[in-house]
Amino acid sequence: MKILHTSDWHFGMRWLTGNYQDCQERFLEGLYELIRREQVGAVLCAGDVYDSGTVGADAIALFDKAAQTICGELGVPFVVIAGNHDQPERLAAHRGLLSGAGLHISGRLERDxxxxxxxGGAVAVYPVPFFNRYEVQALFPERRDDIHNLQDAHMVVFDHIRQTMDRTRRNIVVSHAYMVGAALSESDRSTMKGNAPAVSRDVLRDFDYVALGHIHKPQEVGANACYSGSPVQYSFSEEGQAKGVVEIDTADMSHVFVPLPMRREKKTAEGTFAELLARGDLKDHYLRLRVTDRYAGLETQAELREQFPYLEVTQGMGTKESDGLSTLTVEELETLSDEDILQKFIAERFESEPTEEQLALFREAMAREEEAQ
Ligand SMILES: [Mn+2]
Incomplete structure (x- = not known):
C-alpha cells in the first residue's frame, strides 16, 4: 500500500501583511491529485497542523476541508499528531467520534x-504527538529517575512501543521532534527555543519507517526516517527549496520525496530601483528586495509594494548588509542566546532594536516557556 507523509502545514501562519492560505490550498490540491493518481491508502501528518493554538476561523476551515476531502470524499484514513505549535486538546477535539470516520488525531501523549x-492489519501506525520530558515522567512513574532530558524521554516512549509492537507487521511511527544532524531553516527557529536539545536518532531503531515533522527542510534522517518538510516556503532560508510529500510503499518500505507545485515562492533580488520595477517575473512571489541606488525609505517601499504586492523585506543603499538569521549556520544559531535571536529578528524585520518593553515581555515569555518545558 502507498502512504503519504506530510507535516508542518502551519495553517494560520502570517507573513508581513497576509497569510499563506492560497499557497496552502495549492498544496492541498496537489496532495489530492497525488492521492488519486497513486491510489494512496493512508495519509500521515506529523504535527504543526496549525501555526498556533489561537488561529483564526479561515485556518480551521482549511483543515476541516482537507480532512473532509481526504477521509470523506477520497475515503483515505488520515493520521494526524499535534506538533509544538498545536494546542493538543483543541486539535484532538471529538477524536473518538472522528476516528470512526477515518480521521485519527493524537493530541496529548499517552502511555499505551x-x-x-x-x-488489514499488515501495517501499524503509532502516532506520537509532541511532548516534553515532564509528561513522560508522569506517564512512566517507574522510570522517573531515568529521565533527565528529552533524549531519555524519547527513549522511554519509543522503547515502550518497541516492547509491545508486533514485529510481523510494518511498524510506522509518526513523531514531531528535532533529530540530531537535521539541517534547520529560519522558520525552524522556534525549534531552538529554550535550547531544546536534539534527540539522537538511535531512538528510532527497529521501526520500519519514522515519519518526522518539526524541521521544514525535507530530508532523510538515516535509512528509516525522513522529514517531509513544510508544504510552503515559510522563510527566506527556504528559497529555492522543493516542497512536497514523502511517498512510502509498504511492499518494500521504499520511500521517495515527491515535489508538489507551489503557488508562490520566496525570492531575493537585487538591482537598481528601475531594474527591480521592470522585473515582472517577481510580481507573484514573496520578495526580499535589495535596492542598490536608493535609500529604501517609506516612499521607495510604497512604490515597490504597488508593483509587488507580496514584498516582505526591502533593503536599500546605505543599509548594512543583512546579518539576519537566514544567513546563519546551525552551529551559529546554537551559540546564540534567545535575546540575540530576538535582536536579529527585529533588526531584520523592522531595521531597529528591541525596546525595553519588548525585551521585558520577551523575557517573561521565555521564562514561562522554560517552566513549561
Ligand atoms: Mn513546524
Whole structure:
C-alpha cells in the first residue's frame, strides 16, 4: 500500500501583511491529485497542523476541508499528531467520534499508544504527538529517575512501543521532534527555543519507517526516517527549496520525496530601483528586495509594494548588509542566546532594536516557556 507523509502545514501562519492560505490550498490540491493518481491508502501528518493554538476561523476551515476531502470524499484514513505549535486538546477535539470516520488525531501523549491498523492489519501506525520530558515522567512513574532530558524521554516512549509492537507487521511511527544532524531553516527557529536539545536518532531503531515533522527542510534522517518538510516556503532560508510529500510503499518500505507545485515562492533580488520595477517575473512571489541606488525609505517601499504586492523585506543603499538569521549556520544559531535571536529578528524585520518593553515581555515569555518545558 502507498502512504503519504506530510507535516508542518502551519495553517494560520502570517507573513508581513497576509497569510499563506492560497499557497496552502495549492498544496492541498496537489496532495489530492497525488492521492488519486497513486491510489494512496493512508495519509500521515506529523504535527504543526496549525501555526498556533489561537488561529483564526479561515485556518480551521482549511483543515476541516482537507480532512473532509481526504477521509470523506477520497475515503483515505488520515493520521494526524499535534506538533509544538498545536494546542493538543483543541486539535484532538471529538477524536473518538472522528476516528470512526477515518480521521485519527493524537493530541496529548499517552502511555499505551494504540496503533492505527491499515491494510488489514499488515501495517501499524503509532502516532506520537509532541511532548516534553515532564509528561513522560508522569506517564512512566517507574522510570522517573531515568529521565533527565528529552533524549531519555524519547527513549522511554519509543522503547515502550518497541516492547509491545508486533514485529510481523510494518511498524510506522509518526513523531514531531528535532533529530540530531537535521539541517534547520529560519522558520525552524522556534525549534531552538529554550535550547531544546536534539534527540539522537538511535531512538528510532527497529521501526520500519519514522515519519518526522518539526524541521521544514525535507530530508532523510538515516535509512528509516525522513522529514517531509513544510508544504510552503515559510522563510527566506527556504528559497529555492522543493516542497512536497514523502511517498512510502509498504511492499518494500521504499520511500521517495515527491515535489508538489507551489503557488508562490520566496525570492531575493537585487538591482537598481528601475531594474527591480521592470522585473515582472517577481510580481507573484514573496520578495526580499535589495535596492542598490536608493535609500529604501517609506516612499521607495510604497512604490515597490504597488508593483509587488507580496514584498516582505526591502533593503536599500546605505543599509548594512543583512546579518539576519537566514544567513546563519546551525552551529551559529546554537551559540546564540534567545535575546540575540530576538535582536536579529527585529533588526531584520523592522531595521531597529528591541525596546525595553519588548525585551521585558520577551523575557517573561521565555521564562514561562522554560517552566513549561
Ligand atoms: Mn513546524
Amino acid at each position: 499508544i494504540q496503533p492505527v491498523l491499515l491494510d
